[in-house]
Amino acid sequence: MKSAVIVFPGSNCDRDMAVALEKITGQKPIMVWHQEYDFPEVDFIALPGGFSYGDYLRCGAMSARSHVMKEVVKRAEAGVPTFGVCNGFQILTETGLLPGALMRNANLHFVCRDVEMTVENTDSMFTSGYKGMDSITIPVAHHDGNYFADTETLDRLEGEGQVAFKYKSDINGAQRRIAGIMNAKGNVLGMMPHPERMIEPALGGSDGRILFESVINSLG
Amino acid sequence: MKARIHITLKNGVLDPQGKAIEHALGNMGFTGVDAARQGKYIELDLSHTDRAKAEAEVDEMCKKLLANTVIENYSIELE
Amino acid sequence: MKARIHITLKNGVLDPQGKAIEHALGNMGFTGVDAARQGKYIELDLSHTDRAKAEAEVDEMCKKLLANTVIENYSIELE
Amino acid sequence: MTDVKITPELVKEHGLTAEEYDRILAALGREPSITELGIYSVMWSEHCSYKSSRIHLKKLPTKADWVIQGPGENAGVIDIGDGQAAIFKMESHNHPSYIEPYQGAATGVGGILRDVFTMGARPVANMNALRFGEPDHPKTRHLVAGVVEGIGGYGNCVGVPTVGGETNFDPSYNGNILVNAMTVGLADTDKIFYSAAAGVGNPVVYVGSKTGRDGIHGATMASAEFTEDSEEKRPTVQVGDPFTEKLLIEACLELMATDAIVAIQDMGAAGLTSSSVEMASKGGVGFELILDNVPQREENMTPYEMCLSESQERMLMVLKPGREDMAKAIFEKWELDFAVIGTITTTGKLTLKFKGETVGDMPIDSLVDDAPMYDRPWVPTPKRKAVTVPAPADLGKAVMDMIGGPHLSSRRWIWEQYDHMVMGDTIQRPGGDAAVVRVHGTMKGLAISTDVSPRYCYADPVEGGKQAVAETWRNITAVGAKPLAITNCLNFGNPERPEIMGQFVGCLDGMGEACRALDYPIVSGNVSLYNETNGTGILPTPAIGGVGVMADIDCMATVAFEKAGETILLIGETRDELGASLYQKQILGEDDGLPPLVDLGVERRNGDFVRAMIENGQVTTCHDLSDGGLIAALADMAIGGNMGAEITLGETLPLHVQLFSETQARYLVAAEADVAETIRQEAKDAGIPVTVLGKTGGDRLSVNGDALSLALADVRAAHEGWLPNYMAAAE
Numbered sequence A: 001m002k003s004a005v006i007v008f009p010g011s012n013c014d015r016d017m018a019v020a021l022e023k024i025t026g027q028k029p030i031m032v033w034h035q036e037y038d039f040p041e042v043d044f045i046a047l048p049g050g051f052s053y054g055d056y057l058r059c060g061a062m063s064a065r066s067h068v069m070k071e072v073v074k075r076a077e078a079g080v081p082t083f084g085v086c087n088g089f090q091i092l093t094e095t096g097l098l099p100g101a102l103m104r105n106a107n108l109h110f111v112c113r114d115v116e117m118t119v120e121n122t123d124s125m126f127t128s129g130y131k132g133m134d135s136i137t138i139p140v141a142h143h144d145g146n147y148f149a150d151t152e153t154l155d156r157l158e159g160e161g162q163v164a165f166k167y168k169s170d171i172n173g174a175q176r177r178i179a180g181i182m183n184a185k186g187n188v189l190g191m192m193p194h195p196e197r198m199i200e201p202a203l204g205g206s207d208g209r210i211l212f213e214s215v216i217n218s219l220g
Numbered sequence B, C: 001m002k003a004r005i006h007i008t009l010k011n012g013v014l015d016p017q018g019k020a021i022e023h024a025l026g027n028m029g030f031t032g033v034d035a036a037r038q039g040k041y042i043e044l045d046l047s048h049t050d051r052a053k054a055e056a057e058v059d060e061m062c063k064k065l066l067a068n069t070v071i072e073n074y075s076i077e078l079e
Numbered sequence D: 001m002t003d004v005k006i007t008p009e010l011v012k013e014h015g016l017t018a019e020e021y022d023r024i025l026a027a028l029g030r031e032p033s034i035t036e037l038g039i040y041s042v043m044w045s046e047h048c049s050y051k052s053s054r055i056h057l058k059k060l061p062t063k064a065d066w067v068i069q070g071p072g073e074n075a076g077v078i079d080i081g082d083g084q085a086a087i088f089k090m091e092s093h094n095h096p097s098y099i100e101p102y103q104g105a106a107t108g109v110g111g112i113l114r115d116v117f118t119m120g121a122r123p124v125a126n127m128n129a130l131r132f133g134e135p136d137h138p139k140t141r142h143l144v145a146g147v148v149e150g151i152g153g154y155g156n157c158v159g160v161p162t163v164g165g166e167t168n169f170d171p172s173y174n175g176n177i178l179v180n181a182m183t184v185g186l187a188d189t190d191k192i193f194y195s196a197a198a199g200v201g202n203p204v205v206y207v208g209s210k211t212g213r214d215g216i217h218g219a220t221m222a223s224a225e226f227t228e229d230s231e232e233k234r235p236t237v238q239v240g241d242p243f244t245e246k247l248l249i250e251a252c253l254e255l256m257a258t259d260a261i262v263a264i265q266d267m268g269a270a271g272l273t274s275s276s277v278e279m280a281s282k283g284g285v286g287f288e289l290i291l292d293n294v295p296q297r298e299e300n301m302t303p304y305e306m307c308l309s310e311s312q313e314r315m316l317m318v319l320k321p322g323r324e325d326m327a328k329a330i331f332e333k334w335e336l337d338f339a340v341i342g343t344i345t346t347t348g349k350l351t352l353k354f355k356g357e358t359v360g361d362m363p364i365d366s367l368v369d370d371a372p373m374y375d376r377p378w379v380p381t382p383k384r385k386a387v388t389v390p391a392p393a394d395l396g397k398a399v400m401d402m403i404g405g406p407h408l409s410s411r412r413w414i415w416e417q418y419d420h421m422v423m424g425d426t427i428q429r430p431g432g433d434a435a436v437v438r439v440h441g442t443m444k445g446l447a448i449s450t451d452v453s454p455r456y457c458y459a460d461p462v463e464g465g466k467q468a469v470a471e472t473w474r475n476i477t478a479v480g481a482k483p484l485a486i487t488n489c490l491n492f493g494n495p496e497r498p499e500i501m502g503q504f505v506g507c508l509d510g511m512g513e514a515c516r517a518l519d520y521p522i523v524s525g526n527v528s529l530y531n532e533t534n535g536t537g538i539l540p541t542p543a544i545g546g547v548g549v550m551a552d553i554d555c556m557a558t559v560a561f562e563k564a565g566e567t568i569l570l571i572g573e574t575r576d577e578l579g580a581s582l583y584q585k586q587i588l589g590e591d592d593g594l595p596p597l598v599d600l601g602v603e604r605r606n607g608d609f610v611r612a613m614i615e616n617g618q619v620t621t622c623h624d625l626s627d628g629g630l631i632a633a634l635a636d637m638a639i640g641g642n643m644g645a646e647i648t649l650g651e652t653l654p655l656h657v658q659l660f661s662e663t664q665a666r667y668l669v670a671a672e673a674d675v676a677e678t679i680r681q682e683a684k685d686a687g688i689p690v691t692v693l694g695k696t697g698g699d700r701l702s703v704n705g706d707a708l709s710l711a712l713a714d715v716r717a718a719h720e721g722w723l724p725n726y727m728a729a730a731e
């Protein structure tokens, strides 16, 4: 699987994402600096976590307006699997590829810890490997993971199977405990937890690995 | 020219910062606060001379970057 | 009664957010912005009826909680 | 050269004594300009010149075969094998954090990160050693909240995991909190960068953020004793910009991968002044700076302000000639300022030009070597007498109060606000004895721990100094790593008081002794004096940050019990050592008697034994004993593994002594019965005291049947609950 990791000023999980992709796909991803928006074709685009532009103004706001994101949006709309983690999720909502917004955690504190989640839809290209698993554990590390959307949108997301993951307990105030959502086509996933941090027992578990493996399998 | 921009959360969007302020003020013994909301305040120094043009451009800045219109309202004053 | 509070960084205090906004607007092709500053805007709904008392109390809230007077200034409007 | 008249008042305002001013006159052969006066004042401040401590610091052991760079550079460097080096240092940001906890702590993290990446290292771990006033003090909660948020705010954004630290509460810190931050970085041993300038005519380059009027006189403030009204004066505090720091790290590392840099130094306390003076002094050259070229954030800045500004996120470099354009392109890519602001000269002077005029011209030697050095009078701390410490009225309650109290309760509320996993190499997360960070791309691990027991240092500075070093050594050992070297942050009161100076000298003596005995040299450090309000000093607090290495992260121990039915062993002898213990202070409200004796030979013998067991895979559950003694360690292990334990203690010592004694050089391990038996035999053969205490399992912690029996759920709730409940309570 050929993949690309988009790097913005202030991204800081770009290396983690690249390491995970290389370990799991056996292929080094290309690292795309935000100003080099004319990047080769790939099978998978990852928007990593971190604090692009320092999270100033709003998390992900400035990255979402960058040239490279125009290109990413184009490709995502054309069907390229696109995956945003944490800050990447925030960027995806800011560009409008995914609905809703991520607000300051309800208790106003940054939270870094393992969280248990349920996989709400195991039929997607990102989640098929989780079939049969009641709950999975993946760490979060964010200040603004409190998912918000209006009721209509939330109902639609749930009704159409676009909710990928839910926290088992409330950790940040997110509406309906939503941890990750997909677009209608199912080729764009944004989530707050960091699967790239849970890819081997030495890091505390391997539940995150399954997500990447699902994508590889779906691409055949 | 100066633009003063207020960005506030839309009605119905939960405001964790505002809630925390309400709570903290209550704890500190300030009893008269029924509700608190927190928003952003942005000042821009503009080199524009044409007021109408400035207004249109600042409006675009708000739409395109400064506010997230999914959850926020904004208002602009020029000075 | 409503209080509208503006909290801004003191003169000379580094404003990384403002700087980043300036930069981003420039990158997006908005050329006329010489400087940007970001502050906070807080609205309080008060149950006070006495204006002077409200003003004094909000001032205290700013000093004790809402503003960080080491680096921030604040201003209060009552409505 | 200047139109500001230098008056005695002005000299005094700059924190210089009349005698020190005379030395300036002698060095210059004329009156200084105001800019020069400012520069001398910061260079000769306690903070920059170490004038009270230098004479004693010289005595510390700083060498070993694996030490590549000891004290004197931005950070210490040790060889960790395979052509790799660990680079680390600890630094204080005490006063700024008291005045503005968020920004003070944040900029403290920023500063220590720069010290480490300046040397060519990629920062891989942050630690923080925090001391706050008593929980009931009206300011404490606000300070804890702000400091923790500030450390997280900066470290999380920069993307370096904050993997551990320590947190104490004591009334002596009511008006003087301590915020000590440590950074560990990794580099290749052949790509380490130093600060000695060289090459006459080479360009001096400024990179990073622009200079504003931030924290002017911050360095002298950090050396002045606090009085009640310094809170009122509200000196300008610096605001950190972690986003810019992140860009600066990436840009510097990118440039370091080329061969353009001759020397590099961050601009820390006293900013442009101290960085250029130090670079010139180390290289034995002069600097000529054109201040007009300094990137400025504010209008009409004077030379004085530019030289003394402590704006954050800035670096100074000397480049090889002709590399300016290439370097500039890198910094522009990262959207950072880049300016050539001067050249290296043969004059041996720091020459400052502004608007075509010379506004400063000072011999570098006079700024560094002529700085005053004081052998301040000191008196040794009087020896205490041994005391007998009585049993508690209610043993169960005492244990619960301790484990669920301010001193021993879980710090989860703190570390969950820190991203402790970013970079994908955190193998042992906060909550154990030492944090373990994998050396990226290898199976090696760096183990890191910060420790000091100020109670002991106060009771007996020499024993306390030894103990602080030994405790980091023990914590690193307890995860299975070999301790290699330490950094330190020496926080004390007013050195002009002989009792305080006596604490300082005593602690250093003890530290030195422990370093020598454990082959554990000091490679970097920092001194923070005048931590005093209205004449009351803090407890002497020489915080030690230790670093060790393990060859294989698969052979690592954690504190959590893993399996029911395992045998629990105590390695090391327990003596009646309740003097200056946490039990005595917290439960009995007294602080008296001798602190535990530190026998460094025993420490080393027991530690080497324990480490070998972990390295050879016999043991994966281990915890050292420290504050609170045996029962505190046992509770940690049970809570960590969510599994109870049942132990039996003999009758040689009273039960409360066995439970709470803080005798050093002890470890608890758990292993399957047959392995435990082997270990017991091996320990006996080696002459190491070893006791079989009991077994893991069940949902209670019980000691000698009903003598002490606590439901693990209650213990856990108390342990996990104290800090969040405290922080959530109304102001």
Ligand SMILES: Nc1ncnc2c1ncn2[C@@H]1O[C@H](COP(=O)(O)OP(=O)(O)O)[C@@H](O)[C@H]1O
Residues within 6 Å of the ligand: D128, D129, D130, D162, D163, D164, D165, D166, D167, D411, D414, D415, D429, D430, D431, D432, D433, D434, D435, D450, D451, D475, D626, D627
């Ligand atoms: N300020 C802090 N930041 C991060 N971790 C902390 C902090 N304070 C304490 N910890 C963590 O809590 C655990 C217990 O700390 P401590 O009681 O000092 O351990 P020990 O007694 O083994 O030295 C350690 O893992 C330590 O890293």
Ligand SMILES: [Mg+2]
Residues within 6 Å of the ligand: D432, D433, D434, D475, D623, D624, D625, D626
């Ligand atoms: Mg320990």
